[in-house]
Amino acid sequence: MSTATAGSTPQSNNVPMGILLMIGATIVFALQDGISRHLAGTYNTYMVVMVRYWFFAAFVVFLAMRTPGGIRGVARTSQLGLQIFRGVLLVGEICVAVYGFTLLGLVESQAVFICYPLLVAALSGPVLGESVGWxxxxxIGVGLIGVLIILQPGTGVFDPAALIPFASALMFAVYGLVTRYAARRDSTATSFFWTGIAGMVFMTLIGIWFWEPMSQGDWLWMALLCVSGVTGHWLLIKCYEMAEASAVQPFAYFHLVWAAILGVSIFGEVIRLNVASGAAIIIAAGLFTLWRESRKARA
Structure with missing residues (x-):
């Protein structure tokens, strides 16, 4: 799952390069999801996410040290409770998402998860007081119909476990809105710092009790998981530094494409017709929402 936010340096608005960076980030995050599915299928989810967050926390500390003012300047915030809540919420969402990978696979999990931009749009009114037009x-309604097509409630094939990626999407949407609220008073660097630190501390308090011996080969996969997470975050930060979010955000849907390729080719998953059609509806509704937001921003 992606946990980065936009960078704080001035944008050059090089849209082609921004698009390439976004596509690169989706490839890396899809690889990260595949490795997470493999490791969490062998070891418990808590330990896998905990080790991943150790590396992530080291990454945000490294970035903070290179920022003017250092760690003390980046960590300074007047809304510490909110920042800790954000970090804990995101690490909880990642645990739910990775657990969903082990039950449903990458294809169906990501097909449902991609509805999160629609949930952000739906909750932006009550949470942030933003105006949501008809x-x-x-x-949003059309996108949720796509979710229902994937889940197939009321039929004999409905799997209650399919609600797990929807819960993950809802948690990630709330995280995005809380991050947007925190940005009113804190810089991106501050929010990013506390995302890693709060998540690492919380996950260590839980995951350390679920430690399992790991084979040498799987430690290599764990190292690749950590490196891919840092690489994905770096690409995403550079992407938002390079171009406006409204121009590159639609290409984030490539994440589903790469995840589907991995799921089918590596894990032997099958793309069912209802999943493909439901995902197409969700993507169409999400792209329309992004288009409306970009028009509103320009106006």
Whole structure:
């Protein structure tokens, strides 16, 4: 799962390069999801996420040290409770998402998870007081129909476990909104720092009790998981530094494409017709919502 936010340096608005960086980030994050599915299928989810966050926390500390003012300057915040809540919420979402990979696979998990931008749009009104017009509500409704097509509730094939990626999407949407709220008073660097530190501390308090011996080969996969996480975050930060979010965000849906390729080719997953059609509806509704937000921002 992606946990980075936009960088704080001035944008050059090089859209082609921004698109390439976004596509690169989706490839790396899909690889990260595949490795997480493999490791969490062998070891418990808590330990896998904990080790991943140790490396992530080291990464945010390294970035903070290179920032003017150092760690003390980056860590300074007047809303510490909110920042800790953000970090804990995100690490909880990652645990739920990785657990979903082990039950449902990458294809179905990601097909449901991609509805999170629609949930952000739906919750932006009550959480942030933003105006949500009837067109965006219509797009949200259409997208949720796509989710229902994937889940197939009320039929004999409905799997309650399919609600896990939806819960993950809801948690990630709330995390995004809380991050947007925190940005009113804190810099991106501060929020990113506390995302890693709070998540690492919380996950260590839980995951250390679930430690399992890991084979030498799987330690190599764990190292690759950590490196891919840092690489994905770096690419995403550079992407948002390079171009406006509205121009590159639609290409984030490539994450589903790469995850589907990995799921089918590596893990032997099958793309069912209802999953493909439901995902297409969700993506269409999400792209329409992004288009409406970009038009509103320009106006």
């Amino acid at each position: 067109r965006r509500w219509a797009a």
